[in-house]
Amino acid sequence: MNKRIYKVALPLMVVTCLAFLMAASSTFAKGDPDFDPPLAPLGPVPDPMDNSMTPEKIELGKMLYFDPKISGDASLACVDCHHPEQGWGFNEPICRGYPGTVHWRNCQTVVNTGYLNKVFWAGSTTSLEKQAKSAAQGGVAGNGELDVMDERLRQTPEYVELFRKVYGAEQPNVRPLAYMAIAAFERGALSQVGKWESPLDKYLKGKKSALSKKAVKGMKLFEGKANCIECHNGPMLTDEKFYNIGVPRPEEWETIGLNQITFRFELYAKGVYEDKYRNYKDDLGLYFQTKQKKDLGKFRTAPLRYLKYTAPYMHAGQFFTLEEVIDFYNDGGGENDFTKKYGTKTKILKPLGLTDGEKEALVAFLEEISGKEIKIGSVKVPKMKPFPDVKRLTQKKAKITGIEFYLDAQGIKY
Amino acid sequence: MGKKKILAMSGLALLGAVTLFIAAPTVAMAGEDIGPLPKRKAPKASMVEMGKRLFYDARISGDGAISCATCHDPRKGFGDGQPLSKAYPGSDYFRNSATLLNVVYKSGFSDVGWGWDGRMGSSLNDVMRDQITETTILNLDMRILHERMKQDPTYVKMCKENFNGECSSGKARKALIAYVETLVSTGDAPFDKGNMSKDAKAGMKLFKGKAGCIKCHNGSYFSDGKPHNTGVAENLEVFKNAVRHATYRAVLTTYGVPKGGQWRRDVGYFFTSKKYADVGKFITPTLRELKYTAPYMHNGTIKSLKDVVEFYNNGGGHDDPLARELKKLGLSSGEKKQLVAFLESLSSPKQPGKIDPPKIPQEYPVIEDWLNKKN
Numbered sequence: 001m002n003k004r005i006y007k008v009a010l011p012l013m014v015v016t017c018l019a020f021l022m023a024a025s026s027t028f029a030k031g032d033p034d035f036d037p038p039l040a041p042l043g044p045v046p047d048p049m050d051n052s053m054t055p056e057k058i059e060l061g062k063m064l065y066f067d068p069k070i071s072g073d074a075s076l077a078c079v080d081c082h083h084p085e086q087g088w089g090f091n092e093p094i095c096r097g098y099p100g101t102v103h104w105r106n107c108q109t110v111v112n113t114g115y116l117n118k119v120f121w122a123g124s125t126t127s128l129e130k131q132a133k134s135a136a137q138g139g140v141a142g143n144g145e146l147d148v149m150d151e152r153l154r155q156t157p158e159y160v161e162l163f164r165k166v167y168g169a170e171q172p173n174v175r176p177l178a179y180m181a182i183a184a185f186e187r188g189a190l191s192q193v194g195k196w197e198s199p200l201d202k203y204l205k206g207k208k209s210a211l212s213k214k215a216v217k218g219m220k221l222f223e224g225k226a227n228c229i230e231c232h233n234g235p236m237l238t239d240e241k242f243y244n245i246g247v248p249r250p251e252e253w254e255t256i257g258l259n260q261i262t263f264r265f266e267l268y269a270k271g272v273y274e275d276k277y278r279n280y281k282d283d284l285g286l287y288f289q290t291k292q293k294k295d296l297g298k299f300r301t302a303p304l305r306y307l308k309y310t311a312p313y314m315h316a317g318q319f320f321t322l323e324e325v326i327d328f329y330n331d332g333g334g335e336n337d338f339t340k341k342y343g344t345k346t347k348i349l350k351p352l353g354l355t356d357g358e359k360e361a362l363v364a365f366l367e368e369i370s371g372k373e374i375k376i377g378s379v380k381v382p383k384m385k386p387f388p389d390v391k392r393l394t395q396k397k398a399k400i401t402g403i404e405f406y407l408d409a410q411g412i413k414y
Numbered sequence: 415m416g417k418k419k420i421l422a423m424s425g426l427a428l429l430g431a432v433t434l435f436i437a438a439p440t441v442a443m444a445g446e447d448i449g450p451l452p453k454r455k456a457p458k459a460s461m462v463e464m465g466k467r468l469f470y471d472a473r474i475s476g477d478g479a480i481s482c483a484t485c486h487d488p489r490k491g492f493g494d495g496q497p498l499s500k501a502y503p504g505s506d507y508f509r510n511s512a513t514l515l516n517v518v519y520k521s522g523f524s525d526v527g528w529g530w531d532g533r534m535g536s537s538l539n540d541v542m543r544d545q546i547t548e549t550t551i552l553n554l555d556m557r558i559l560h561e562r563m564k565q566d567p568t569y570v571k572m573c574k575e576n577f578n579g580e581c582s583s584g585k586a587r588k589a590l591i592a593y594v595e596t597l598v599s600t601g602d603a604p605f606d607k608g609n610m611s612k613d614a615k616a617g618m619k620l621f622k623g624k625a626g627c628i629k630c631h632n633g634s635y636f637s638d639g640k641p642h643n644t645g646v647a648e649n650l651e652v653f654k655n656a657v658r659h660a661t662y663r664a665v666l667t668t669y670g671v672p673k674g675g676q677w678r679r680d681v682g683y684f685f686t687s688k689k690y691a692d693v694g695k696f697i698t699p700t701l702r703e704l705k706y707t708a709p710y711m712h713n714g715t716i717k718s719l720k721d722v723v724e725f726y727n728n729g730g731g732h733d734d735p736l737a738r739e740l741k742k743l744g745l746s747s748g749e750k751k752q753l754v755a756f757l758e759s760l761s762s763p764k765q766p767g768k769i770d771p772p773k774i775p776q777e778y779p780v781i782e783d784w785l786n787k788k789n
Contacts, residue, residue, distance in 0.1 A: 100478030
């Protein structure tokens with residue numbers, strides 16, 4: 001190798017290493033377990049290569065999002081648990097679920113979920129397409145079944161036309177095409193970009209007037225004394241990692257029969273060993289996927305955008321206000337079934353010693369960055385119609401349709 | 415083929431026939447004469463109580479809107495009195511809700527599936543499972559049924575009493591079968607008692623002779639348990655009503671029926687056999703308790719027994735090129751009346767099992783001291 005390159009490269013490498021060490025030493029200063037990316041504005045919405053967005057697809061997804069045909073008894077649509085007037089989520093601690101049942105976790109907002117790599121509270125799913133499937137087909141969610149839902153779409157002339165236009169499909173289907181369109185709608189229409197750009201993004205891009213003084217103070221606390229940035233970082237204000245912060249068990253499980261049914265059903269349906277099914281009284285969180293004791297009660301760090309509209313908070317809506325949430329962290333988190341027994345509580349949380357003024361500033365920051373409420377106006381859901389060829393269907397015609405070739409082969413006159 | 419081989423095979427066939435006979439002792443074999451129903455072993459009363467409660471409990475459907483009795487109404491001969499049944503909300507059904515009276519006798523046939531087209535399997539346990547879980551019928555996840563029962567102190571007690579264990583969906587099915595076991599004729603029909611009217615007696619002669627009904631409606635259950643195409647007209651509602659049609663097509667898809675999108679007729683036994691010769695065949699229904707189960711046929715297109723007799727007198731339906739079994743009967747109007755009289759004599763004077771549906775409380779009481787109890 002040429003000696004001259006060494007002469008240039010070596011000092012350069014030393015400088016780079018030093019710079020990296022300096023940067024790292026600042027972020028790891030308080031014994032941080034990992035590198036915390038700074039808060040950042042949202043980039044363009046991810047546009048997956050296997051489900052790219054087109055205006056037509058987004059429009060189709062919007063209709064499907066509002067259409068109750070995609071559920072078991074055709075009575076509830078995506079929108080019934082992820083409602084525009086409830087922060088594109090559901091304003092009760094625990095989600096309503098399918099009629100005759102109740103869900104077991106809080107319904108999360110759909111806003112900005114296109115940016116996430118892990119969805120659902122325990123991050124069990126990796127895309128919005130898959131999320132739509134679980135929501136439409138789960139027993140305490142949509143309770144729908146594909147054959148029936150497919151046919152409802154196929155018998156809706158508008159959908160037949162739109163699926164043809166959007167996908168070139170011979171006929172509509174729910175999986176994967178409807179789920180893909182719904183995901184495209186969620187990414188394309190429910191992200192805080194363009195006209196919905198949030199004050200946080202504006203501020204981070206240099207427009208200092210986008211946030212009030214109080215909110216800026218809150219942001220400094222967020223990144224500093226309160227150390228929220230440890231987990232709530234990057235453009236989505238989440239590291240998408242898993243922690244047990246000791247959120248207490250939702251009281252509904254102890255006090256309401258219907259919720260007890262769903263709790264046991266989830267343990268049963270998600271497939272844990274019988275001793276866990278018999279004995280556990282709290283949400284197992286990440287454990288359902290890993291079956292590792294260290295993951296009991298861990299949930300994926302929640303994103304904090306659009307927070308103002310999405311109360312109540314935490315995986316089963318344990319807190320109604322942001323003030324309560326901040327008090328919870330100020331106390332160093334809480335305790336649940338797994339923190340004490342299995343020691344799965346994160347070491348990151350410590351009492352923060354925030355003053356009332358500091359708490360207010362934090363709330364102001366979280367509220368202000370929520371931005372404008374995303375509204376899309378009313379959506380018309382297309383109706384099912386009989387196929388055009390049955391209008392003048394006669395008995396004779398009905399009896400031979402579908403078997404002409406068989407009758408010919410048998411030499412049967414008809 | 416060697417003689418020995420033939421001998422061995424006929425031996426096997428004989429063995430098969432004997433096994434069949436042993437396995438099906440309760441129902442007369444196809445082609446046999448009509449007669450009284452054999453007595454069945456009475457199920458345990460406490461088990462029947464549990465099954466009865468489940469039968470009338472709407473919590474057995476996914477959204478808690480309907481129970482078994484919604485389509486199998488005890489006041490309507492355990493059918494629903496409609497040409498086509500309602501079934502699960504959002505999915506009107508494409509068939510007539512068949513009576514459950516005496517349905518347990520079908521378990522005596524080794525080669526018959528339940529349902530009009532036999533697609534529901536040949537064990538009553540499977541039928542119960544399908545009815546509960548099928549999306550267009552009760553649409554309930556079995557695991558939710560399990561947990562719902564565990565939440566209801568009455569079921570918890572009943573499961574303990576009957577099975578000495580905790581509630582499960584399997585136990586629910588067993589109990590439901592026990593209740594359906596009680597929905598049988600009591601031997602009070604004039605035909606069984608031997609106190610038929612003169613007309614009915616004459617009708618029986620026609621039934622066995624000139625009218626030839628006995629070719630298919632035979633044995634104590636009045637069915638050969640085989641599929642036949644009689645050319646019953648299509649109920650075009652199944653094709654002209656978008657919701658019903660979607661249900662029909664969805665079930666075609668579920669059962670892997672070829673050309674799902676093309677059919678404008680009910681394919682019948684083709685659902686099960688996938689043989690084109692079976693298109694439009696339906697399994698011979700029982701004729702017992704017929705008085706209480708109008709309208710008739712798989713799609714409820716015939717309103718009265720008089721019309722049914724008229725239909726057969728005409729040699730069945732003629733639009734269907736596959737319906738080739740029936741011939742015109744040439745019955746006089748007096749003979750038709752006699753046949754109807756005979757058919758009516760197959761029904762009990764009072765409908766078996768008739769009750770006002772009991773009201774089952776629909777709430778789920780909380781399990782007290784939940785934290786200290788095992789799930």
